[in-house]
Amino acid sequence: MSRKVFILGLGAQKAGTTWLHHELTQSPETNMGELKEYKALRNPEKNISQQIKRWRKDKKILIQTLGINQNPSIAEFAELPKDQKQILMMIKNKYYFQYFKSLVAGSDNIKATGDISPHYCILNKNKLKYTKKELEKIGLQVKVIYLMRDPVERVWSQLRMIRRKQTNRLVCSYPTEAESLEALFSTERFARNTHYEITINNIEKSFDPKDIFYDFYENLFQESTLSRLSQFLGITFSEPDFQTKINASPKSEQLSPGLNKKIALEYKETYVKMIEKFGPSLYDLWPNAKFAQ
DSSP, X not given: OOOEEEEEEXXXXXXXXXXXXXXXXXXXXXXXXXXXOOOOOOOOOSSHHHHHHHHHHHHHHHHHHHTTOOSOOHHHHHTSOHHHHHHHHHHOHHHHHHHHHHHHTTOSSOOEEEEEOGGGGGOOHHHHHHHHHHHHHTTEEEEEEEEEOOHHHHXXXXXXXXXXXXXXXXXXXXXXXXXXXXXXXXXHHHHTTTOHHHHHHHHHTTSOGGGXXXXXXXXXXXXXXXXXXXXXXXXXXXXXXXXXXTTOOOOSSOOOHHHHHHHHHHTHHHHXXXXXXXXXXXXXXXXXXXXXX
């Protein structure tokens, strides 16, 4: 009997992950749990000082959230509200692994579960290897999905989302999208989600090629891509909705060619390495790649 699949979605942010998660939840052969993004996996701190600082912060969060019962049994954990579950899964990963084990247990019809969290694009190879090892210990086969998007379009879409949801004061402080984008496109908030070559390097040092699925936002909303994904995961999708873009951030203005080029040149290495890896057809999918030639 084949092992159940754990789908580890690493992003990228604004590359169709919310739509993909929706389609996965519609399959009768998956149980994705209570959240789209669990955000439970974190890189380990680099030194003792940072480890102590994180431990103190986590301890404070646990006390505020859970009171004295900071180590609930698995049965007690299952009865917690989903926001408390998420906090425990983040601070104590053992709950994360047991949670997903429970989602596929006891049902032959459920073939897959998983976590589609674009924040995981920054996970280093050690954390990815650890996650794979722990999930395999509980009998799950880990399959990675990583979706990418034209870097200029991805950065711009992220910025529009932030301004639409008013989630960052600095990003929202500029009068126009273009002014905000020109000032901030190279900052860490945007760059860490856009340097696909770094994420791919960590993925490929941690997983077998047969367990990795790459594709592009620009290709995602079509039958052929979903068919390949269905074969990769070993599950059947329900009738897909290719017309509805979930969590979309519509454009209210156009960027100048000069700003397009400026952003593309900032991410030139990403364009170059992705074209080297996936071939020149990417020039057709990513029009802004021409600026990085």
